[in-house]
Amino acid sequence: MNFRNRLYRFMQGRNGVDALARFLNRVSLGCLIVAILFTFISLVCLRREAVTASSVFRILYYVVYGIGIVLAVLWIFRVFSRNVSKRQAENTRFEYRMQKIRRKTASLKQRWKDRKTLKYFRCPNCKQMIRAPRHKGKIRVTCSKCGHIFLTKT
Ligand SMILES: [Zn+2]
Known part of the structure; x- marks a missing residue:
């Protein structure tokens, strides 16, 4: 039997x-580089x-190196684990969380881009995010989600 088959x-x-294994792998590598x-x-x-500064960086080195090693062990554990259903459940949770973070960053980026022309605020009734053009003074807003009507300054 050749190596590939084995x-x-x-x-x-x-x-x-x-995906979670790849993430652990990357972060652990990053830790080792920072270390x-x-x-x-x-x-x-x-x-x-600068003796004090030197010892501070020495301690930081041990901390980051330690984290890198722990993550590397977790990564290896995941890849070779036989409890596939449990690992898949963890991976699904991880991907769900990453998606949420990605969506959140995208929306923050958009808000930053629009900061001069649009104002973002939440409906006081249902917390739905609403946006309106800036510099229009006091306006009456009707929430698109719950229909709540309120006044806000732009
Ligand atoms: Zn609402």
């Missing part, structure tokens, strides 16, 4: 690489005889 047989019934950067800064501080 690997395939080995991975049968295991979770493998999913190396902290060691470097710590060494530079020591050379300039």
Whole structure:
């Protein structure tokens, strides 16, 4: 049996690489890179005889390195786990959360882009987000979701 087949047989019934595993992998790699950067800064501080700063960066190095190692262990655990249904449930929750964050960032970006022309506010009754053109003085708003009518300044 060649290596490919053997690997395939080995991975049968295991979770493998999913979105959450890829995320853990990337963040752990990022941590390791930042940790190396902290060691470097710590060494530079020591050379300039900034002993306190050097120890602070040394401690930061241990913390970030530790987090990176823990995430790497979690990543490996996910990929080789045989409890596929549980890992899939975790992955679904993770993807749902990521989607929510992505949607939230997109809406914040849009609000930032519109900040000079549109005002965003929430309906006091149902908390629905509503927008209206700016600099129109006091206006009467009818909520598109619950029909609540209220006054607001633009
Ligand atoms: Zn409403």
